[in-house]
Amino acid sequence: MIVFAASDKGxxxxxxxxANLAYQRALNGDHVAYVDFDFGSPTAAAVFDVPSAVRxxxxxxxxxxxxxGTPEPAMIDVWRQTEHPHLHAWPNxxxxxxxxxxxxxxxxxxxxxxxxxxxxxxxxxxxxxFDVIMVDLSAGRSYAVDMALAATAHPRMRNxxxxxxxxxxxxxxxxxxxSGLVHREHGIIRGGVERGHDELALRSAIRFVRAAVPDPESxxxxxxxxxxxxxxxxxxxxxxxxxxxxxxxDSVVLGIVPLEPILQWxxxxxxxxxVLATQIANKETLEALEEIARRLTDxxxxxxx
Numbered sequence: 530m531i532v533f534a535a536s537d538k539g540x541x542x543x544x545x546x547x548a549n550l551a552y553q554r555a556l557n558g559d560h561v562a563y564v565d566f567d568f569g570s571p572t573a574a575a576v577f578d579v580p581s582a583v584r585x586x587x588x589x590x591x592x593x594x595x596x597x598g599t600p601e602p603a604m605i606d607v608w609r610q611t612e613h614p615h616l617h618a619w620p621n622x623x624x625x626x627x628x629x630x631x632x633x634x635x636x637x638x639x640x641x642x643x644x645x646x647x648x649x650x651x652x653x654x655x656x657x658x659f660d661v662i663m664v665d666l667s668a669g670r671s672y673a674v675d676m677a678l679a680a681t682a683h684p685r686m687r688n689x690x691x692x693x694x695x696x697x698x699x700x701x702x703x704x705x706x707x708s709g710l711v712h713r714e715h716g717i718i719r720g721g722v723e724r725g726h727d728e729l730a731l732r733s734a735i736r737f738v739r740a741a742v743p744d745p746e747s748x749x750x751x752x753x754x755x756x757x758x759x760x761x762x763x764x765x766x767x768x769x770x771x772x773x774x775x776x777x778x779d780s781v782v783l784g785i786v787p788l789e790p791i792l793q794w795x796x797x798x799x800x801x802x803x804v805l806a807t808q809i810a811n812k813e814t815l816e817a818l819e820e821i822a823r824r825l826t827d828x829x830x831x832x833x834x
Contacts, residue, residue: 530826531652531662531691533677535717537710538703539570539668542740543696545796546786546818548576551663552798553822555607555626559660563607564629564651565591566673567665568638571631576796578613579605582630590632594651595644602629602651615802624660637667640676648680656689661825670715678717682725692831693717693735694783699742699768708775711735733832736783738821743788747813783830784821789814 534547544567555561565573571590574582586603594602605628608619640648655662667673681691695717697707711717721731745761753761772778791797791810799818803810824830 530660531656531664531681531689532825533664533666533674533691533693534696535666535674535693535710536668536696537670537706538697541668541696541698541703541707542786542792543668544573544665545576545792546696546738546740546821547663547665547694548573549798549818550822550825551626551661552577553819554661554825555624556620557822558622558624560624560658562627562629562655562659562662564655564662564664565631566677567667568592568631568635568671568673569667571633571635573665574605574628574630576798577607577626577628578611578616578797579607579628580612581605581610582628585633585635586630587633590630590635592632592635592638595640595647596638597643597647604629613798613800615800616798627659637672639672640679645676645679645683648676649683649685652680653685653689670710670717670720674717675720678721678726679724682721691734692825694738695735695777696738696740697777699739699765701768701771704768704772704775704777707737708772708777712776736781736831737777738783739785741788741792742785744813747787783824784817786817786821787811787813 534543536543548563551561551563563573565571567573571585572583582605589599589601589603591602593599607626607628608616652662664677666677680686695707695711697703709716717735718728718731722728743761745758745765769778789799789811791803799810799815801815804812804815
């Protein structure tokens with residue numbers, strides 16, 4: 530299963546959430562590849578605490594591979610190369626967790642037919658080797674998004690299952706932007722149809738993830754005034770109406786990640802130790818990430834029997 534992680538804006542929590550989903554799937558026994566197609570900012574290694582590639586790799590990165598500069602992209606075994614205090618050893622019964630980093634100094638680039646073929650080659654190989662492939666895409670209607678749509682419409686990819694997660698924060702601007710990325714004239718759906726995708730099938734493969742969502746009922750906001758609580762509740766209800774009007778309402782939401790204080794300070798993996806031992810993270814955040822990770826491959830959450 531290939532899962533593309535997209536967002537219309539930066540700062541949505543796309544990369545840190547998708548990295549946590551990859552971690553959760555690997556923790557539960559799946560072999561997982563994390564492919565950093567955020568060409569303008571290939572910094573996924575920072576979330577996995579891999580110091581050698583926090584801003585990308587100096588050689589054999591995904592930019593170099595797609596542009597034909599190297600026959601094989603670099604692979605980083607996260608379990609072995611991370612400096613995360615709780616991930617030094619490969620956890621018992623976990624699957625592989627492998628990062629494919631971008632190049633240092635890389636940027637957005639238009640893909641030609643040769644680059645597209647190399648992208649298809651990579652995705653096909655990874656699909657045969659890993660259970661879940663998480664592809665982190667550059668924000669907006671980027672070249673990376675275009676390449677993902679073209680690759681999944683390629684005849685050689687006909688039998689490869691794929692899904693899209695579109696991340697957004699719980700604000701008016703982000704709701705409108707996320708809807709536009711999917712539904713507007715040059716959005717994912719129309720762009721996919723232009724490349725040969727079936728519209729209904731593509732729609733069924735797209736779900737939304739609301740990140741950093743404040744819960745008016747949580748203890749985090751319990752010290753606020755009654756006026757603040759009423760205002761937050763009113764905003765939440767207005768946003769639900771707005772999301773429904775823009776075709777990204779609850780029926781197409783795969784999950785909601787609550788506002789997590791430590792993620793406001795540091796983009797990182799959320800572990801059980803963070804919740805139970807050091808108590809720096811909230812249990813609700815970990816549970817939300819675990820639930821979304823499970824739903825990635827559960828057809829009942831994707832409009833399929």
